[in-house]
Amino acid sequence: MDQHLGLQLSLLLPDLQLLQVQGQISMQLDEGAIYLTTGIWFYWSIVLLSLFGILTAYTSLLLVLGFLLVWEGNKLYLHWCHKILVLLVTAVAVALLWVLCKLWKDKWLILGLSLKVFAPYWHLACITLMIIFSWPVSYYLVQLEGEARYRRYMMTYYERGKTKKCHVLTRLKALQMVVGLPFIIVLLFLYVMPLGIHSPCIQDKEKLGPKPTFFGHRGAPMFGPENTMMSFEKAVEHGAHGLESDVHISYDSVPFLMHDHNLKRTTNIEEVLPSAALNRSEFFTWDFLSSLNAGRWFLKPENKPFYHMEPLSEADNEKARSQTIAKLRDLLDLAQKEKKYVIFDLVAPPPKHPHRNTYVRLVVRVILDSKIEPHLIFWLPGFDRDYVRLMAPGFQQVGRLYSLDKLSKENIRIVNVDYKELFYDGLRVYKEANITINLYIVNKPWLFSLAWCSRIHSVTTDNIKLLSEIDHPYFFMTPRYYMFIWLLIDGISAILIFSIFYFHWWKGKQRDQEYISTNIRKDTQSRGPQERKIRETLSTQPLNRVSESPWTPKALYPGLASSTSHHSSAFRLTVPPKKNKAKKQLFKQNIKPVTPAKDNIKPPEPKKQLFEPTKTSVSCATRRSTLQTALPVLKVHECKIPTNMALHPKTNPTEAPIVQSSSQESFVTADTSFRMSWMKN
Numbered sequence: 001m002d003q004h005l006g007l008q009l010s011l012l013l014p015d016l017q018l019l020q021v022q023g024q025i026s027m028q029l030d031e032g033a034i035y036l037t038t039g040i041w042f043y044w045s046i047v048l049l050s051l052f053g054i055l056t057a058y059t060s061l062l063l064v065l066g067f068l069l070v071w072e073g074n075k076l077y078l079h080w081c082h083k084i085l086v087l088l089v090t091a092v093a094v095a096l097l098w099v100l101c102k103l104w105k106d107k108w109l110i111l112g113l114s115l116k117v118f119a120p121y122w123h124l125a126c127i128t129l130m131i132i133f134s135w136p137v138s139y140y141l142v143q144l145e146g147e148a149r150y151r152r153y154m155m156t157y158y159e160r161g162k163t164k165k166c167h168v169l170t171r172l173k174a175l176q177m178v179v180g181l182p183f184i185i186v187l188l189f190l191y192v193m194p195l196g197i198h199s200p201c202i203q204d205k206e207k208l209g210p211k212p213t214f215f216g217h218r219g220a221p222m223f224g225p226e227n228t229m230m231s232f233e234k235a236v237e238h239g240a241h242g243l244e245s246d247v248h249i250s251y252d253s254v255p256f257l258m259h260d261h262n263l264k265r266t267t268n269i270e271e272v273l274p275s276a277a278l279n280r281s282e283f284f285t286w287d288f289l290s291s292l293n294a295g296r297w298f299l300k301p302e303n304k305p306f307y308h309m310e311p312l313s314e315a316d317n318e319k320a321r322s323q324t325i326a327k328l329r330d331l332l333d334l335a336q337k338e339k340k341y342v343i344f345d346l347v348a349p350p351p352k353h354p355h356r357n358t359y360v361r362l363v364v365r366v367i368l369d370s371k372i373e374p375h376l377i378f379w380l381p382g383f384d385r386d387y388v389r390l391m392a393p394g395f396q397q398v399g400r401l402y403s404l405d406k407l408s409k410e411n412i413r414i415v416n417v418d419y420k421e422l423f424y425d426g427l428r429v430y431k432e433a434n435i436t437i438n439l440y441i442v443n444k445p446w447l448f449s450l451a452w453c454s455r456i457h458s459v460t461t462d463n464i465k466l467l468s469e470i471d472h473p474y475f476f477m478t479p480r481y482y483m484f485i486w487l488l489i490d491g492i493s494a495i496l497i498f499s500i501f502y503f504h505w506w507k508g509k510q511r512d513q514e515y516i517s518t519n520i521r522k523d524t525q526s527r528g529p530q531e532r533k534i535r536e537t538l539s540t541q542p543l544n545r546v547s548e549s550p551w552t553p554k555a556l557y558p559g560l561a562s563s564t565s566h567h568s569s570a571f572r573l574t575v576p577p578k579k580n581k582a583k584k585q586l587f588k589q590n591i592k593p594v595t596p597a598k599d600n601i602k603p604p605e606p607k608k609q610l611f612e613p614t615k616t617s618v619s620c621a622t623r624r625s626t627l628q629t630a631l632p633v634l635k636v637h638e639c640k641i642p643t644n645m646a647l648h649p650k651t652n653p654t655e656a657p658i659v660q661s662s663s664q665e666s667f668v669t670a671d672t673s674f675r676m677s678w679m680k681n
Contacts, residue, residue, distance in 0.1 A: 048096075055089050062086075109420040116423075117450050117475050119197045120482055126190050127493045130183075131500075137183050138501040141176055142508035148172045149512055187497070194486045200426060200453040201476045208476070209455035212448070213241035215343060217441055217462045218259060222309050223316070225266065225298040227257040228323040230316075232334055238465045241458060242341030242378070244440075247328050249349050249359045254286040255328035255366055261347075267292040267325065282349045286327075295323030306462065328363070332370040343378035343398065343416070343438075343460075360384040364391050380416060404433055416440065419447060419459070426454045442467070449473035 066076050078086075100107065115122070148169055219231025220238060232243050246259045263269040263284075264277045269292055281289070297303050298320050299312075312320065328344075335342045346363060349356050360383055367377060374394025379385075388395060399412040401421060407413075419439040421427060430437055440460035442448050445467065451459055452473040461467055477485075 109423040112423045134497040134500045138504040142504040144176050146508045146512040213458040215242040215244045215460040216240040217460045225295040236338050239468045245344045247344050247346050250286045252285045257326045294325050295320040332372045336372040346381040
């Protein structure tokens with residue numbers, strides 16, 4: 001049982017982490033990453049999130065039910081299907097977490113970046129959730145308190161003393177602590193959480209930097225086939241500040257634009273030469289490369305590289321259908337014409353390529369021959385950089401995530417870094433050194449807003465149209481406004497939560513009082529009819545007599561049998577019989593007095609046979625009445641019992657002792673001695 005419950009616990013935590021992280025990470029991955037390797041657009045992140053969401057919800061339900069069963073002391077029996085499911089999902093969750101940790105280690109930083117933007121809004125959302133959760137939490141706590149109050153009220157003094165360490169009451173208190181204490185701790189943490197929030201989007205308007213400029217990543221791949229002239233023209237049309245691409249070298253020394261190492265995804269090589277679809281593109285000549293179609297793949301719905309893509313017009317469809325692989329020279333001519341910056345990654349040719357070691361010099365020569373203004377070239381490749389400085393001193397050298405010493409040594413004033421590096425102090429060191437920063441690849445508006453608030457100079461993006469329409473960073477607020485919202489929400493939430501708790505406490509107190517009174521009434525009605533009758537008699541009528549007359553045979557002779565019925569109450573009430581002269585005369589005839597000796601004052605022991613009932617003698621009832629008539633009736637001090645005396649609820653009425661006062665006992669002893677002396681005489 002414990003082992004299976006432990007498996008469920010181990011399953012729940014990885015799944016929750018996976019859902020939380022994957023929800024942030026998978027949506028930030030290149031949406032065409034799977035497409036780059038498979039050639040098929042598949043929304044794998046949506047499928048995985050849905051699948052693990054269902055499995056997590058189901059296994060969480062199993063966990064809650066199992067916990068409740070164990071808490072109530074019941075045995076936990078899991079079906080073999082559940083056991084297999086728990087083990088399988090645990091293994092899959094651990095495997096996926098390992099993949100995230102190993103292959104996409106840097107993607108974990110997206111979670112931290114999202115918190116930098118959304119933390120103020122998460123704070124407000126969490127406060128709202130705590131207000132909603134306060135209703136069931138307060139109701140449950142009041143129910144537990146009412147249960148404990150009822151149990152304490154129904155206990156007698158002895159039971160209360162005995163059950164001070166009662167397991168039931170202890171468990172109720174423990175439940176209250178388990179539920180209430182974490183709720184209060186989380187609520188207090190949320191109230192002070194803004195003290196630890198340092199979001200770049202919370203700043204004064206005067207400190208907000210200018211809007212970052214854009215580099216079209218492979219052009220505008222949402223409006224045209226990537227790395228084609230149509231795509232770069234669309235980027236210029238939507239206001240791109242620069243153009244970004246990837247450059248390969250053909251076998252016959254022609255630099256061309258291509259991202260993948262093979263031609264399968266973005267061309268129709270499978271129709272032209274299927275056997276060479278997976279070969280490196282650098283081993284083909286430019287004549288063969290220029291004959292391939294590089295646009296029809298973009299028009300197929302299953303091959304669209306992005307989920308949110310606007311439909312193209314008929315003219316754009318016709319233009320995309322006729323696109324071919326572009327040369328670097330074509331891109332340079334467009335950039336020179338539109339006065340746009342050009343930045344590119346230069347891919348080293350594979351071994352046995354003619355330009356394996358001279359590809360940098362070949363590209364520099366092509367750029368210089370194009371007559372483009374040198375300052376429009378952002379030179380990113382790090383290989384053979386000294387030659388580039390020598391041959392083209394006008395190029396703007398761009399570094400990667402280098403140290404300040406290396407940047408200073410190589411005289412580099414521009415860096416091109418991954419946007420996830422913003423997590424580390426927002427690249428504060430580069431900004432303090434007046435280094436121009438370009439981030440890649442920024443597609444989401446919230447991420448672009450974060451870059452804007454962090455005073456980033458430019459970003460490389462696929463979604464240039466959407467980002468160009470943003471006139472003000474999202475989620476931006478001044479510190480004074482945020483403090484006002486913070487204090488307002490905290491104050492309102494505290495009042496609402498206190499009101500909810502007080503309402504449930506007030507309703508619970510009324511409900512408990514009604515419940516206790518109802519149960520006491522039912523408990524009284526459920527007792528036996530004789531006990532109810534005695535309780536009513538004791539509570540309404542005063543007791544004017546002691547339990548039994550001292551002159552009865554039972555009081556004088558305890559061994560004498562009695563046929564009188566016993567009352568079931570704690571006090572036995574008897575009325576002395578009236579005197580009967582006939583019975584008195586009969587008693588005198590049957591009993592003769594014994595004359596004692598003059599000096600002997602000690603009465604002789606009574607003879608048992610005179611009063612022992614026999615078959616031939618007078619009945620016990622007759623002798624008792626005769627004896628009571630013959631003896632003088634002495635008045636006994638009445639023992640008055642208060643009318644409001646109530647029986648103890650735990651007293652057994654059938655075994656209640658006869659109540660006699662000490663004065664009554666001494667009187668009975670003296671009266672017995674008087675009777676013995678009277679019988680002697």
